Amino acid sequence: MIKRWLKNKIQEYYQDTAFDVLTPPDDKMGDYSINLAFVLAKKNGTSPIEEGQKIVEKFKADREFSDRFGEINFVNPGFVNLFLSEKFIQEQLTKVYKKRDSYGTSKIGEGKTVIIEYGGTNIAKPMHVGHLRSTIIGDGLANVYEMLGYKVVRWNYIGDWGTQFGNLIAAYKLWGNEKELKKKPIQTMLNLYVRFHDELKNNPDLRSRGREELKKLEEGDAEDRKLWEMFREYSLDEFDKIFQQLDIKFDITKGESGYEMVIGETVEFIEQKGILKKSEGADIIELEGLPPTLIRKSDGASLYITRDIASLKERIEEYKPEKILYVVANQQALHFEQLFAVWRMLGFSGTDLIHVKFGMVLGEDGKKLATREGKGIPLQELIDKIVALAGKVVREKNPKLSEKEADEISKAVGIGALKYNDLKQHPRTDIAFDWSAMLDFSGNSGPYLQYTYARLSSILAKAGNRKAGNPALLVEAEEQRVAKRLLEFPDSVEKCSEFYSLNGLALYLYELSNDANRFYESVRILGDMNIERINARLMLIETVAVVLGRGLKILGIGSLPRI
RNA sequence: CCCCUCGUAGCUUAAUGGAUAAAGCAGGACUCUUCUAAGGUCUUGAUGGGGGUUCGAUUCCCUCCGAGGGGACCA
Numbered sequence: 001m002i003k004r005w006l007k008n009k010i011q012e013y014y015q016d017t018a019f020d021v022l023t024p025p026d027d028k029m030g031d032y033s034i035n036l037a038f039v040l041a042k043k044n045g046t047s048p049i050e051e052g053q054k055i056v057e058k059f060k061a062d063r064e065f066s067d068r069f070g071e072i073n074f075v076n077p078g079f080v081n082l083f084l085s086e087k088f089i090q091e092q093l094t095k096v097y098k099k100r101d102s103y104g105t106s107k108i109g110e111g112k113t114v115i116i117e118y119g120g121t122n123i124a125k126p127m128h129v130g131h132l133r134s135t136i137i138g139d140g141l142a143n144v145y146e147m148l149g150y151k152v153v154r155w156n157y158i159g160d161w162g163t164q165f166g167n168l169i170a171a172y173k174l175w176g177n178e179k180e181l182k183k184k185p186i187q188t189m190l191n192l193y194v195r196f197h198d199e200l201k202n203n204p205d206l207r208s209r210g211r212e213e214l215k216k217l218e219e220g221d222a223e224d225r226k227l228w229e230m231f232r233e234y235s236l237d238e239f240d241k242i243f244q245q246l247d248i249k250f251d252i253t254k255g256e257s258g259y260e261m262v263i264g265e266t267v268e269f270i271e272q273k274g275i276l277k278k279s280e281g282a283d284i285i286e287l288e289g290l291p292p293t294l295i296r297k298s299d300g301a302s303l304y305i306t307r308d309i310a311s312l313k314e315r316i317e318e319y320k321p322e323k324i325l326y327v328v329a330n331q332q333a334l335h336f337e338q339l340f341a342v343w344r345m346l347g348f349s350g351t352d353l354i355h356v357k358f359g360m361v362l363g364e365d366g367k368k369l370a371t372r373e374g375k376g377i378p379l380q381e382l383i384d385k386i387v388a389l390a391g392k393v394v395r396e397k398n399p400k401l402s403e404k405e406a407d408e409i410s411k412a413v414g415i416g417a418l419k420y421n422d423l424k425q426h427p428r429t430d431i432a433f434d435w436s437a438m439l440d441f442s443g444n445s446g447p448y449l450q451y452t453y454a455r456l457s458s459i460l461a462k463a464g465n466r467k468a469g470n471p472a473l474l475v476e477a478e479e480q481r482v483a484k485r486l487l488e489f490p491d492s493v494e495k496c497s498e499f500y501s502l503n504g505l506a507l508y509l510y511e512l513s514n515d516a517n518r519f520y521e522s523v524r525i526l527g528d529m530n531i532e533r534i535n536a537r538l539m540l541i542e543t544v545a546v547v548l549g550r551g552l553k554i555l556g557i558g559s560l561p562r563i
Numbered sequence: 564c565c566c567c568u569c570g571u572a573g574c575u576u577a578a579u580g581g582a583u584a585a586a587g588c589a590g591g592a593c594u595c596u597u598c599u600a601a602g603g604u605c606u607u608g609a610u611g612g613g614g615g616u617u618c619g620a621u622u623c624c625c626u627c628c629g630a631g632g633g634g635a636c637c638a
Contacts, residue, residue, distance in 0.1 A: 033581090035582095077619080284636095526597095
């Protein structure tokens with residue numbers, strides 16, 4: 001907010017000159033810092049010192065600068081530092097307090113639609129920790145775009161078609177039975193899947209059996225169709241349960257099978273554009289700078305990308321989105337490069353297609369967790385474990401809670417820990433799954449933020465009725481620090497949409513909590529002789545609580561008045 | 564063999580080309596007659612190796628080493 005103002009303002013003085021406005025980590029150096037002196041020195045053949053001094057003089061003479069910044073200095077080796085004035089911070093705090101319930105929202109997305117694809121669950125396989133990343137990153141980004149005024153379509157593109165279902169049906173016919181399936185649907189399907197791949201090593205004939213079943217399925221064979229529907233139903237029920245626990249919602253749950261019917265016309269559409277080629281009996285598209293992509297197998301069956309093209313075409317025609325975000329693992333980078341390249345070759349444009357990639361979740365040994373070998377950590381197990389631990393901690397810390405309240409808090413804390421642990425990290429890197437870090441509720445963790453929220457809420461609850469405070473009474477360093485931090489919230493939200501990641505917002509909320517806790521420890525708010533000062537401080541912490549709560553909500557994490 | 568990620572403290576991670584590389588965990592020392600100690604304060608400790616571009620490189624380029632992912636009938 002202030003940064004942008006500063007940038008625009010300076011641009012008036014120094015047009016066509018590149019510079020950065022920084023927010024230095026240490027307040028000894030200033031609240032904002034610009035590196036213009038270097039650039040000008042180089043441009044004019046002078047020294048940075050000379051230029052820096054000139055800039056300072058210029059800024060000091062300008063009322064708009066001097067109103068905002070109490071102090072403007074030039075420091076070697078070439079930075080002009082600006083300190084926000086106490087008065088300006090106090091004025092801003094009043095403004096933020098007034099609009100606290102909508103603070104950070106904007107209209108930059110008004111009239112625009114963004115489709116966000118996340119979740120990416122595969123029928124007949126249990127959700128594992130990898131799905132968690134897609135789900136919570138996607139959900140968080142959806143929340144961000146909503147705050148920025150976009151119309152958001154939350155889309156769970158499920159993997160419910162393709163070769164693996166042929167395999168599954170074949171396996172079921174060989175070794176499965178309905179009784180067992182009913183009792184433990186997902187586990188049974190997974191066992192069949194794993195067994196199929198195990199036995200395939202010694203019995204390659206299985207592969208053709210799987211292909212046959214897929215072919216029958218695609219041709220509408222009644223028995224296979226019924227089995228597929230059953231597998232799908234059981235799986236979706238299971239996913240719903242998990243999404244509910246994670247507080248994740250979708251507008252659309254439509255996967256690959258939803259495009260099976262339009263494959264023919266999609267291929268025809270591609271053919272009309274004249275980019276389809278025959279190669280070794282299959283239909284392919286040759287791409288520039290990328291390996292060719294297979295559109296139709298030699299036996300005529302469709303492939304993953306074929307269905308993705310069909311879906312993309314539909315999405316664009318139906319929603320005319322400004323952007324489509326695919327929140328899908330790194331491993332599929334090539335697939336999306338190919339998809340986007342095909343899309344351009346088909347003559348589409350005007351929509352930003354973005355593959356929001358994220359790294360894998362590795363095992364504690366740093367190795368891949370393969371579902372095929374049955375090594376993946378099932379998400380349900382993880383949720384149960386973390387909520388159970390949260391329950392233990394909650395009851396230990398706060399024994400007076402009722403059972404019902406303790407349960408509710410345990411869920412919020414456990415799920416909060418789980419989500420925050422992932423979101424605080426940069427999405428692109430692989431993360432090593434670390435039970436002890438995941439289950440640690442201290443330090444930079446979800447529960448720490450929730451704890452801060454609860455502490456502040458507790459004061460507000462005890463304070464009872466009060467009048468609006470006068471922020472001019474907030475002169476202590478700890479108070480100023482918190483107030484300044486509040487001003488960074490809108491920037492932090494906007495950056496999430498710029499970088500397609502939420503770790504910046506997570507860090508911001510952690511720092512806000514940090515500042516708030518320092519303030520909390522530095523003074524005793526209630527019980528002050530000065531009623532006016534109590535009111536001013538309550539106003540400050542109320543703003544922090546609201547901003548913190550809203551920030552957590554973007555991350556999909558609940559905040560409770562007591563934990 | 565080719566392409567893409569990545570390599571930061573004992574461990575897990577931060578850092579739009581900026582200042583003295585930031586945290587958490589683990590280790591050490593303090594801190595509850597006071598609004599929630601899941602807290603606060605202090606402390607030990609790091610950019611894989613070698614070049615280059617730049618006033619300035621964790622960040623950009625080259626190279627070497629190491630890890631992971633991907634590379635036509637899987638998704």
